[in-house]
Amino acid sequence: MLLAAPCFALPETVGEALTALADRPDAIVVAGGTEVMPDLLWRNRRAAGFVSLRRVGALRGTTTVGGELVIGAGTPVAALTGAPDAGLRAAASSLGTPLVRTEATIGGNVVSALPYRNLLPTLLAGGATLELTSATGTRVVPFDGFVTAPGRTRLAEDELLTAVRLPVPTGFADYAKVGRRNAQFVATVSVAITCRDGAVRLAFGNAGPTPLRADAVDTAATALFAHRATAEDLRAAVAAAVDPPEDTIASAAYRRHALGVLTVRLVTRAQGAAA
Amino acid sequence: MNGGGAPSGIGGRTPSSSPLAGSGRASGRGQAHSGIGSSVRRPDGPAKVRGEFSYAGDLAAEGMLIGDTLRSPHPHARITRIDLTAARALPGVHAVLTADDVPGDLHVGLTLRDEPVLADRVVRYAGEPVAVVAAVDAATARRALRAIEVDYEPLPALTDPELARDADPVHPDGNVYRHVAYSCGDPDARGVVTVENTYRIGMQDPAFLAPEAGLAWPTPDGGVALDVATQWLHSDQRQIGWATGLPPEKVHLRLAGVGGAFGGREDVTLQVHACLLALATGRPVKVEYTREESFLAHRQRHPGSIWLRHSADADGRIVSVEGRVLLDGGAYASTSPVVITNTVTLLQGPYRVDNGRFEGWSVRTNNPSCGAMRGFGVPQAAFAHEAQLDALASALGLDPVEIRLRNALQRGDVATFGQRFDAPTPVREVIEGVARLPLPEGPARKAPGGVGRSAEGGTVRRGIGYAVSIKNLAFSEGHVDESTAEVSLCDGHATVHTACAEVGQGFVTVAEQVARTVLGASTVEVTQPDTLVASAGSTSASRQTMASGTAVHRACLAVRDRLLGRLARAHGLDAAELTIADGVVCAAGKPLTSVAAAAPGQTFRATEHFQHPDTFPLGSPEARMYVGFGFSAQRAVVDVDVELGLVTVVQIASCQDVGTVVNPTQLLGQIEGGIVQGMGLALMEEVVVIDGRITNPDLQDYLIPTIVDAPEIVSTYVTDPEPGMPHGWKGVGEPPLVTAVPVVAAAVRAATGLPLPAVPIRPEHIALGIGAPPTVTWTTPRPPDPSRPPGVVVDEEPDAALGTMAEEGAPPGP
Amino acid sequence: MTPDEVAFELTVDGVRHEVTARWSESLLTVLRDRLGVRGPKTGCAHGRCGACAVRADLGDGAPHVLCACLVPAATAAGGSVATIASIGGPDGELSDVQEAFLAEGAVQCGICTAGFVTAATELLETNPDPTRTEIEAALYGNLCRCTGYGRIVAAVEAAARTRRQQEAP
Numbered sequence A: 001m002l003l004a005a006p007c008f009a010l011p012e013t014v015g016e017a018l019t020a021l022a023d024r025p026d027a028i029v030v031a032g033g034t035e036v037m038p039d040l041l042w043r044n045r046r047a048a049g050f051v052s053l054r055r056v057g058a059l060r061g062t063t064t065v066g067g068e069l070v071i072g073a074g075t076p077v078a079a080l081t082g083a084p085d086a087g088l089r090a091a092a093s094s095l096g097t098p099l100v101r102t103e104a105t106i107g108g109n110v111v112s113a114l115p116y117r118n119l120l121p122t123l124l125a126g127g128a129t130l131e132l133t134s135a136t137g138t139r140v141v142p143f144d145g146f147v148t149a150p151g152r153t154r155l156a157e158d159e160l161l162t163a164v165r166l167p168v169p170t171g172f173a174d175y176a177k178v179g180r181r182n183a184q185f186v187a188t189v190s191v192a193i194t195c196r197d198g199a200v201r202l203a204f205g206n207a208g209p210t211p212l213r214a215d216a217v218d219t220a221a222t223a224l225f226a227h228r229a230t231a232e233d234l235r236a237a238v239a240a241a242v243d244p245p246e247d248t249i250a251s252a253a254y255r256r257h258a259l260g261v262l263t264v265r266l267v268t269r270a271q272g273a274a275a
Numbered sequence B: 001m002n003g004g005g006a007p008s009g010i011g012g013r014t015p016s017s018s019p020l021a022g023s024g025r026a027s028g029r030g031q032a033h034s035g036i037g038s039s040v041r042r043p044d045g046p047a048k049v050r051g052e053f054s055y056a057g058d059l060a061a062e063g064m065l066i067g068d069t070l071r072s073p074h075p076h077a078r079i080t081r082i083d084l085t086a087a088r089a090l091p092g093v094h095a096v097l098t099a100d101d102v103p104g105d106l107h108v109g110l111t112l113r114d115e116p117v118l119a120d121r122v123v124r125y126a127g128e129p130v131a132v133v134a135a136v137d138a139a140t141a142r143r144a145l146r147a148i149e150v151d152y153e154p155l156p157a158l159t160d161p162e163l164a165r166d167a168d169p170v171h172p173d174g175n176v177y178r179h180v181a182y183s184c185g186d187p188d189a190r191g192v193v194t195v196e197n198t199y200r201i202g203m204q205d206p207a208f209l210a211p212e213a214g215l216a217w218p219t220p221d222g223g224v225a226l227d228v229a230t231q232w233l234h235s236d237q238r239q240i241g242w243a244t245g246l247p248p249e250k251v252h253l254r255l256a257g258v259g260g261a262f263g264g265r266e267d268v269t270l271q272v273h274a275c276l277l278a279l280a281t282g283r284p285v286k287v288e289y290t291r292e293e294s295f296l297a298h299r300q301r302h303p304g305s306i307w308l309r310h311s312a313d314a315d316g317r318i319v320s321v322e323g324r325v326l327l328d329g330g331a332y333a334s335t336s337p338v339v340i341t342n343t344v345t346l347l348q349g350p351y352r353v354d355n356g357r358f359e360g361w362s363v364r365t366n367n368p369s370c371g372a373m374r375g376f377g378v379p380q381a382a383f384a385h386e387a388q389l390d391a392l393a394s395a396l397g398l399d400p401v402e403i404r405l406r407n408a409l410q411r412g413d414v415a416t417f418g419q420r421f422d423a424p425t426p427v428r429e430v431i432e433g434v435a436r437l438p439l440p441e442g443p444a445r446k447a448p449g450g451v452g453r454s455a456e457g458g459t460v461r462r463g464i465g466y467a468v469s470i471k472n473l474a475f476s477e478g479h480v481d482e483s484t485a486e487v488s489l490c491d492g493h494a495t496v497h498t499a500c501a502e503v504g505q506g507f508v509t510v511a512e513q514v515a516r517t518v519l520g521a522s523t524v525e526v527t528q529p530d531t532l533v534a535s536a537g538s539t540s541a542s543r544q545t546m547a548s549g550t551a552v553h554r555a556c557l558a559v560r561d562r563l564l565g566r567l568a569r570a571h572g573l574d575a576a577e578l579t580i581a582d583g584v585v586c587a588a589g590k591p592l593t594s595v596a597a598a599a600p601g602q603t604f605r606a607t608e609h610f611q612h613p614d615t616f617p618l619g620s621p622e623a624r625m626y627v628g629f630g631f632s633a634q635r636a637v638v639d640v641d642v643e644l645g646l647v648t649v650v651q652i653a654s655c656q657d658v659g660t661v662v663n664p665t666q667l668l669g670q671i672e673g674g675i676v677q678g679m680g681l682a683l684m685e686e687v688v689v690i691d692g693r694i695t696n697p698d699l700q701d702y703l704i705p706t707i708v709d710a711p712e713i714v715s716t717y718v719t720d721p722e723p724g725m726p727h728g729w730k731g732v733g734e735p736p737l738v739t740a741v742p743v744v745a746a747a748v749r750a751a752t753g754l755p756l757p758a759v760p761i762r763p764e765h766i767a768l769g770i771g772a773p774p775t776v777t778w779t780t781p782r783p784p785d786p787s788r789p790p791g792v793v794v795d796e797e798p799d800a801a802l803g804t805m806a807e808e809g810a811p812p813g814p
Numbered sequence C: 001m002t003p004d005e006v007a008f009e010l011t012v013d014g015v016r017h018e019v020t021a022r023w024s025e026s027l028l029t030v031l032r033d034r035l036g037v038r039g040p041k042t043g044c045a046h047g048r049c050g051a052c053a054v055r056a057d058l059g060d061g062a063p064h065v066l067c068a069c070l071v072p073a074a075t076a077a078g079g080s081v082a083t084i085a086s087i088g089g090p091d092g093e094l095s096d097v098q099e100a101f102l103a104e105g106a107v108q109c110g111i112c113t114a115g116f117v118t119a120a121t122e123l124l125e126t127n128p129d130p131t132r133t134e135i136e137a138a139l140y141g142n143l144c145r146c147t148g149y150g151r152i153v154a155a156v157e158a159a160a161r162t163r164r165q166q167e168a169p
């Protein structure tokens, strides 16, 4: 059933969604709503209507196209807990709660653009690209650089995120996050890793205003992986690369320390997997 | 498995009612399956599992308006102007009220009447109610709030409790709620070693899962009625009476379904507002808080700092204890004057202390108001004294269990505050009981960090800690602790009526068990609590089984005597020969008739009152501050990821002094629930207040333990009956929480070797080693000066304001 | 209907309703305040406590259990919702999970119970013999402040046991 009201649209195709959005300039896109609904409750955000992507079937599901996983932006996080990419799987499995994961989408996570969101470091480490679609067509941009500030992205007003693409996993990938309780927590910090043919790539969550990675870190990590450097070296490289926030949840000093610890552990895991 | 399920039917973590203490007696002997001692199911359970039980948030009435509250954004400010014109002019808005519209006395409060119902020209905390509105729906009510114009002139906010005593008063009543100071024996006596440190406890929120709600409506008698989720109907009634100017008989309260309380519903929040709005509009008005408002409106547990110095001899026997406490009471008194004495007097812990000097203040600041929360000042004390015992043990090279056994209080000992422990005092028994319980076997099921999977690739260290606590039970220091029950019986159907608030703890089950056991009733109805019956006091201080349970017991006995008297006359028998067991009346042991058929159509009624023996303020010659005490020992096993500072609690073993096991399943529920709340305070729960504002008024950043965080809990009991109580029962609700705070901290210290003098323990305290260790000083022994007067010396008169409630004949704080 | 409202059809526990609500209202608000369906509870309204859990078919795949407070109500247009009232038989007959919650003492204040029963029922549908770890993994979206969870785990284990015994030949 297609429902339309001045402040609410429930389109069934991407085209309809774009039209609905164009017709309602003050409306916001809602996918799972797990980000938007609390934001409205807490008055973090104002809006004058919803364009819901819930019924846009084409946005759901994962396919493999030319060596890439193409994950529809409306794919629920619950579906990613079985993803072929181990990093994505780990990040999805620790996102929110079982009751949230069925609603939360990968697209909402990416567009939320908050540095502590689970999937972002995984996408950064994995070298993801994003499909952005507007009435005039689709462009593909790297995820690296897409988030410009907390909550801000390069998505244009008239665009939708339609898919997230990741290289089909070959090597090792993983993700870990730290928080103050043992389930259902926002990441104090998080780290994602991929390791392909001995090359380690790392990305950090809540280590700065946007998801963050650094060549110097990857170099040190690759060296540690090959036993050519020490854990100390890697920790120092991480400490130099990150600029974590100081807030009531944790000090910047703790975050910097924990990022180093987690990073070394993930490289250790990669070594274990390679052995 | 039905209500009669024997304890062994409850999985592996079964309460054993085996009397570990010598004088313990088997509970439930010869009782009907549905009686005292068996795991009777909750009578409200079927409705709850079906989702049909009606909670305060579910209330609705024909033509009802929605009430909402405008709260101060400032922790301290003068209100220079309020303009209600626009708000009142909005269509759909039926009332907009400020302090000027309060017909009665503006001020309410549980102990001191220092809190305006609506801000009186000055706001003293961020979140203080300034105006209330009633409108046709929630959206209109919110619009009305936005339309209220308020100009504030911000004042300097007093947010550091350390500065409160010397700062300019932020309230006409001054900045000290109560100062307590006393000593006993010779506080300067010394053994071979002293250890001292300062301990800090963060602000915990009760975080009951159903936010505050109530529905008020005007009544034909010119009064007002309120259905509300509360812990204490009569206290609400009195305060509503003050503010509305109505006499108590025109303020009609009934208990609506309560979704948890834990102390947080002892003060009024929306009660008075809803009634004022109903009276002003002539319509039913419902008020329901959001989670955020709930954090702002209700009372939290007092944060505080405690300095303690213990001196001990070479055997680890405590020679003297000195302690100083500062609790931040926030903007209004609530129960701050009472909480502070609990903390100060119980700094000795469950240990014999002959020489000591203790002092404490609860002070006013512009932080959120603090008041009752499960444990009522004692978790703070327990966290500090147990850390001290471990520090002493470590200085002397003693085992933590051994040092506790050597100092364990015994029956007959005298407390630092002068009271003799004249009831069972099974401290040794609970310690031995917990030490006997098996340690967890096999590899740990969960790693620290949980679903974040941060521990893989790192090292995890295990730690084991012990803690023991003493908790006073029931109201204290002259605050009358009483309850009243009306019971009737007709054709085997019993009705029990009290004003005791069922908040989840299971009083309704206990009341039913008593009626079945004493009366042999085949069905029991526990009716909705209301103010038509006399006060039951608060559902707090672990007191309702003791107070209302005993009132119900007495009323049941009176009804039974009436029934048996009548039967005796009818059959020409001696009433003394008649007994009731399993629903059958027996004459000299032979069945005579069933209770149900004993007197067809006849109703037998009785109303009975119960009151604990009097208690007296600290320093009184009667030397009886408290009604009674409960003791609990726990052992925690934790796994710690030291590098990241993350903890998983693997197991908590508990042995508690419970008097008697009234209902094994409900008892276990109290133990497990209390332990997990205490563990929450130890590891994660903290209301963060920055510049007087709560930064985490939600369940995203205020963390309560999830099912993944909950440890395996092994629970046993010492059943040494409490004198003067039916079946020897006693309060059980608070001790598990009190002990869990220090025990988790002790285990984390054992795993990490860190001092960890503050709770909640933050990951960075562990990972970065934050927190000062105790100072250990080796001393030349100095025996107590024999010329010191024996007994308690109160160094300074307690604040005169303390007694006001009791003197006015008003019901006391807990 | 005002411009900021939206009208839609919604089936709740087998009953069809015509709903008119503000565009931003949550499914929970519509259920509780507009339709008077009070089984799902409001513990936080921001997805943390699970007291509002319902099983819903939102026309976006298989029906599943979710937090009603997180779903914009109109996304359920034409869909259906099964609340706690749909668990258990007619005439108040209890399901095995409800029965176990009662028997094991998993209910104290009970405000979390409808959510837990809903989530636990879903778990046993997909995994009739869950380990303790699996029970925890399935239920950490539900908070309980009273019980400390021990009796809740015991109840789910008991319900699974009963179900297996009944299904055994």
Ligand SMILES: Cc1cc2nc3c(=O)[nH]c(=O)nc-3n(C[C@H](O)[C@H](O)[C@H](O)COP(=O)(O)OP(=O)(O)OC[C@H]3O[C@@H](n4cnc5c(N)ncnc54)[C@H](O)[C@@H]3O)c2cc1C
Pocket: A028, A029, A030, A031, A032, A033, A034, A035, A036, A037, A038, A053, A073, A074, A077, A094, A095, A096, A097, A100, A103, A104, A105, A106, A107, A108, A109, A110, A111, A112, A116, A117, A118, A119, A155, A159, A160, A161, A162, A184, A185, A186, A187, C046, C047, C048, C070
């Ligand atoms: C209880 C709870 C726990 C949570 N825990 C975590 C956690 O542990 N880790 C974590 O990372 N997150 C967590 N979240 C946040 C949230 O669930 C995730 O970020 C989720 O992935 C958001 O997806 P959504 O579809 O619900 O987003 P929505 O709320 O629907 O949308 C989020 C934002 O993205 C925009 N948007 C969504 N889809 C598109 C699209 N296709 N094109 C353009 N814009 C779009 C929306 O306009 C909005 O600005 C939690 C949320 C809750 C309520």
Ligand code: FES
Pocket: C041, C042, C043, C044, C045, C046, C047, C048, C049, C050, C051, C052, C053, C067, C068, C069, C070
């Ligand atoms: S009310 Fe929906 S999760 Fe708390």
Ligand code: FES
Pocket: B209, B259, B260, B504, C106, C107, C108, C109, C110, C111, C112, C113, C143, C144, C145, C146, C147
């Ligand atoms: S029983 Fe009260 S919150 Fe679970």
